[in-house]
Amino acid sequence: MTALAHEAPEAEMSQQDLDAALFVAWQAAVDKLPEGFRAEIIEGSIEVSPTGRYSHSEIVNDLRDELVVFLAGSGHVARQDMNVAHSGGILIPDLLVAPKNALPHVTEDGVAIRAAGVDLVVEVVSRGHDSITRDRVRKRRAYARAGIPLYILIDDYDDGGTVTVLSEPDPQSGVYGGEARVTYGEAATVPSGPARGFVIGEAITGPARTAAP
Numbered sequence: 787m788t789a790l791a792h793e794a795p796e797a798e799m800s801q802q803d804l805d806a807a808l809f810v811a812w813q814a815a816v817d818k819l820p821e822g823f824r825a826e827i828i829e830g831s832i833e834v835s836p837t838g839r840y841s842h843s844e845i846v847n848d849l850r851d852e853l854v855v856f857l858a859g860s861g862h863v864a865r866q867d868m869n870v871a872h873s874g875g876i877l878i879p880d881l882l883v884a885p886k887n888a889l890p891h892v893t894e895d896g897v898a899i900r901a902a903g904v905d906l907v908v909e910v911v912s913r914g915h916d917s918i919t920r921d922r923v924r925k926r927r928a929y930a931r932a933g934i935p936l937y938i939l940i941d942d943y944d945d946g947g948t949v950t951v952l953s954e955p956d957p958q959s960g961v962y963g964g965e966a967r968v969t970y971g972e973a974a975t976v977p978s979g980p981a982r983g984f985v986i987g988e989a990i991t992g993p994a995r996t997a998a999p
Contacts (some may be wrong), residue, residue, distance in 0.1 A: 805874030808832065812876060824867075827876040828924050835917060841992075845910050845940060846880045848990045853883065853981065861886055862905065862980035869898035870907070872932035877925065879907035883981050901932035905979045911941040918943055926952065927960035935979055937962060938986070946994040949974035949986050970994040 799807075812832050815825045825834045837843075846866065853864035863886045870877045871893050883906040884891070884899060891903025907929055909921040921939060929937045930952075937952040947970030954963035968974045970991045976984040 801874070808874060809876070824878055825876075826878050827874065828920065828928055829875070833920065835912075835920070839912065841942070842880075842910050842912055845991060846908075849908065849940075849986065850881055852990060853881070853984065856984050857883070857980060860980050870901050870904055870932070870934075871898035872901035872928075875928055875932070877901075877907075877928055877932070879929075880910050881908040882906065883979070901929075901934055904932075904934050906936040906938065906976070906981055907934055908938045908940065911939065911943055913943065926962070930955040930962050931957050931960040933957045936976065936981075938974070938976070940986070940991060942995050945969060946996065947991060949991060951975075951977065953977060 808827060808830070812825055812827050815832055815834065819825060819834065822837050823834055824837065825832055827833075850864045850866060857863060862883055865882050865884060866880065867878065868882060868884075870879060870882065876898060882899075882904050884904050888899050888903055891900045892898070893900060909925060911918055911921045918941075922941070926937060926939070933955050935953065935955065937955075939948075939950040939952065941948050941950065948967055949970070949972075950965060950967040951974055952962035952965055955961075956963060964977075966974065966977070971988050971994050974986045976982055976986075
């Protein structure tokens with residue numbers, strides 16, 4: 787993973803100008819990325835990371851398959867590989883839930899869906915210190931600041947595997963006030979929103995990990 791942070795030049799620039807410059811740099815980075823990599827703007831830095839390993843993709847796809855069935859007829863859908871925009875940031879969750887008709891929430895340039903139109907995001911933690919810290923710390927803050935109601939973190943590398951459901955975001959502090967954490971093999975239930983009652987259990991995560999998969 788690499789990061790490119792923006793620094794203010796000697797002549798003071800507005801935050802809007804800085805965000806616009808960072809977005810231009812992000813677009814240039816995206817255009818040049820080799821297959822299997824993605825770029826996000828997280829807390830003022832462009833972060834480039836590889837896509838997940840097989841075990842990571844398997845969890846994401848199993849989760850999406852189950853959510854598609856659960857959400858059928860609700861007016862909401864599960865999506866992968868979709869940009870989420872908020873206050874100069876571009877985040878790409880492993881999975882999100884949003885209205886099926888999301889056009890009112892799409893940015894004017896068509897690049898992303900605004901965070902205000904997203905009900906739930908999921909990240910499946912990848913191996914490596916940078917990846918783990920990004921999902922557990924930086925993206926946790928970023929999603930809370932964006933006001934996304936629910937952030938679900940599926941983490942192979944925490945105590946044999948855990949699912950954490952974060953709720954009650956405070957955009958000012960970048961903190962989720964609600965947190966429910968269970969180990970693999972137990973059931974984590976979505977508490978609110980269009981996916982309310984959806985259960986993430988062993989059928990999706992697999993059993994507790996005894997070694998890095």
